[in-house]
Amino acid sequence: MFHFYAITFCCLLWLVFHCSVNCSDINIWRKCNETYPVPDATLISFRNNGTIPDENNVTSRCFTDCYGKKTCMLTSDGGFNWTTLEHILSNFKMKHSAMDIFGKCKHDPSDDVCLQSYLSLQCVAETILSLINAR
Numbered sequence: 001m002f003h004f005y006a007i008t009f010c011c012l013l014w015l016v017f018h019c020s021v022n023c024s025d026i027n028i029w030r031k032c033n034e035t036y037p038v039p040d041a042t043l044i045s046f047r048n049n050g051t052i053p054d055e056n057n058v059t060s061r062c063f064t065d066c067y068g069k070k071t072c073m074l075t076s077d078g079g080f081n082w083t084t085l086e087h088i089l090s091n092f093k094m095k096h097s098a099m100d101i102f103g104k105c106k107h108d109p110s111d112d113v114c115l116q117s118y119l120s121l122q123c124v125a126e127t128i129l130s131l132i133n134a135r
């Protein structure tokens with residue numbers, strides 16, 4: 001049971017992508033970290049709950065943007081990919097649509113795409129974790 005509740009944001013994505021990606025060793029993390037090298041503490045925190053300790057660091061924010069796009073949660077313009085979010089939500093057997101649940105996470109297009117992506121993903125992660133804790 002503990003392990004179930006210890007499920008992380010990252011593990012949830014693993015459910016979405018089935019067995020094609022390994023939860024603890026996703027190539028996506030490595031690839032994005034190659035382009036946007038971030039400290040381990042940033043990776044760990046983002047993986048746990050979608051937040052990063054160094055929110056003001058552009059590289060770290062762009063790491064999350066990279067991650068969101070590679071996992072198809074975000075589209076190339078930084079908006080949400082609702083197909084993917086529906087897919088994530090289908091793990092919770094809820095009657096609500098992804099738009100109902102994650103609509104509040106939408107951010108207006110901004111000049112700072114990485115910040116927009118980070119705030120959107122942080123909200124999605126927070127929402128997912130609250131759904132997990134509620135059941």
Ligand SMILES: *[C@@H]1O[C@H](CO)[C@@H](O)[C@H](O)[C@H]1NC(C)=O
Pocket residue numbers: 030033034037038039040043
């Ligand atoms: C991310 O990249 C940095 C810089 O290259 C490296 O020090 C760090 O170990 C990498 N983190 C992971 C988890 O691969």
Ligand SMILES: *[C@@H]1O[C@H](CO)[C@@H](O)[C@H](O)[C@H]1NC(C)=O
Pocket residue numbers: 044045046048049051
């Ligand atoms: C997210 O996880 C990190 C690393 O475990 C932790 O330091 C941070 O307090 C957490 N933030 C929230 C909002 O839960």
Ligand SMILES: *[C@@H]1O[C@H](CO)[C@@H](O)[C@H](O)[C@H]1NC(C)=O
Pocket residue numbers: 037038039057058059060
């Ligand atoms: C952002 O974080 C990286 C990795 O820790 C660091 O090398 C870089 O100097 C930071 N950039 C700024 C503007 O603080």
Ligand SMILES: *[C@@H]1O[C@H](CO)[C@@H](O)[C@H](O)[C@H]1NC(C)=O
Pocket residue numbers: 072074075076081082083084087
């Ligand atoms: C949205 O994500 C799905 C996978 O969930 C992918 O097949 C599709 O190409 C993505 N669409 C866009 C516009 O990124």
